[in-house]
Amino acid sequence: MRRQLQTMRKSLFDQGYLDEQFVQLEELQDDANPNFVEEVVTLYYRDSGRIILNIEQALERKPFDFNKLDAYMHQFKGSSSSIGAKKVKAESTLFREYCRSRNGEGCMRTFQQLKKEYATLRRKLEAYFQLARQAGPVETACRPK
Amino acid sequence: MAAQGRHGGKKSNKMTALVVDDNTVNRMIHHRLLDNLGIENVAVVNGKEAVDIHCSGKTFDLILMDMDMPVMNGIEATRQLREMGIRSMIAGVSTRSMEREIREFIEAGLDDYQEKPLTMSKLISIIHKING
Numbered sequence: 001m002r003r004q005l006q007t008m009r010k011s012l013f014d015q016g017y018l019d020e021q022f023v024q025l026e027e028l029q030d031d032a033n034p035n036f037v038e039e040v041v042t043l044y045y046r047d048s049g050r051i052i053l054n055i056e057q058a059l060e061r062k063p064f065d066f067n068k069l070d071a072y073m074h075q076f077k078g079s080s081s082s083i084g085a086k087k088v089k090a091e092s093t094l095f096r097e098y099c100r101s102r103n104g105e106g107c108m109r110t111f112q113q114l115k116k117e118y119a120t121l122r123r124k125l126e127a128y129f130q131l132a133r134q135a136g137p138v139e140t141a142c143r144p145k
Numbered sequence: 146m147a148a149q150g151r152h153g154g155k156k157s158n159k160m161t162a163l164v165v166d167d168n169t170v171n172r173m174i175h176h177r178l179l180d181n182l183g184i185e186n187v188a189v190v191n192g193k194e195a196v197d198i199h200c201s202g203k204t205f206d207l208i209l210m211d212m213d214m215p216v217m218n219g220i221e222a223t224r225q226l227r228e229m230g231i232r233s234m235i236a237g238v239s240t241r242s243m244e245r246e247i248r249e250f251i252e253a254g255l256d257d258y259q260e261k262p263l264t265m266s267k268l269i270s271i272i273h274k275i276n277g
Contacts, residue, residue, distance in 0.1 A: 021262050021264075024262070024264050024265065025174070027265065028174070028177045028178065028181060028265075030181075033177070036177060039173070040170060040173055040174060043169055043170055043173060044170050047168075047169050047170060074213065074240070075168065075213075077240065078168055078171065078240045078261060079168055079170045079171070081240065081261065081262050082168075082170050082171055082174055082261065082262045083170065
């Protein structure tokens with residue numbers, strides 16, 4: 001099961017879903033805070049869900065308020081970056097570029113892709129954390145990079 | 146005897162930090178980073194709360210100041226803290242990358258600036274500046 005966990009973890013990085021920042025979070029986890037990463041990710045999805053909703057509502061209002069959309073996405077990108085959500089962060093960057101160039105269609109298209117990546121990552125991380133719980137705690141020295 | 150933090154930092158009643166960030170995820174991560182270094186820390190959610198906590202008489206060795214916050218942003222908060230005579234190390238942490246924006250933040254009175262996300266090595270480099 002531990003090997004399966006390692007394989008799952010590795011694939012999250014190899015497939016570009018996560019970046020080095022996720023490793024930084026793992027390094028903050030210890031015996032006193034054994035679920036730190038999962039707690040941060042849970043908090044991320046709770047908080048960022050509100051921002052996603054704000055953006056959805058803002059995209060329903062015409063004409064687009066690109067400054068507001070950009071401000072929302074700035075917040076969202078910051079959180080996504082903090083947990084190492086690489087693909088989500090990339091879509092956030094693209095969305096902001098479309099905001100700056102006042103490209104409404106680009107914003108809408110990118111936002112749909114962003115939501116897909118966001119949901120996919122959530123699914124993968126939930127599966128990863130579930131397996132990690134089943135596998136039990138790991139010695140810090142043995143945690144692979 | 147001062148207790149050891151996980152990364153060897155001494156948990157001392159002298160080293161304290163204030164996290165100023167409106168983002169819950171970042172506050173959680175910054176709190177944990179500081180905790181691991183044995184630094185006692187509190188968090189507030191905007192620049193006005195940062196100013197208010199100092200007005201209440203509290204001071205900190207280190208302030209981690211986000212730039213974009215509602216009510217009062219990091220630039221204005223830094224400016225006000227310096228005008229109040231606060232000489233703590235203020236490190237700006239932000240996702241902003243435009244030179245002009247960062248320069249404005251630094252000119253408000255920062256001692257250091259680090260791009261988010263904040264990592265242990267970035268935080269240690271900030272701490273080293275406090276210790277000289």
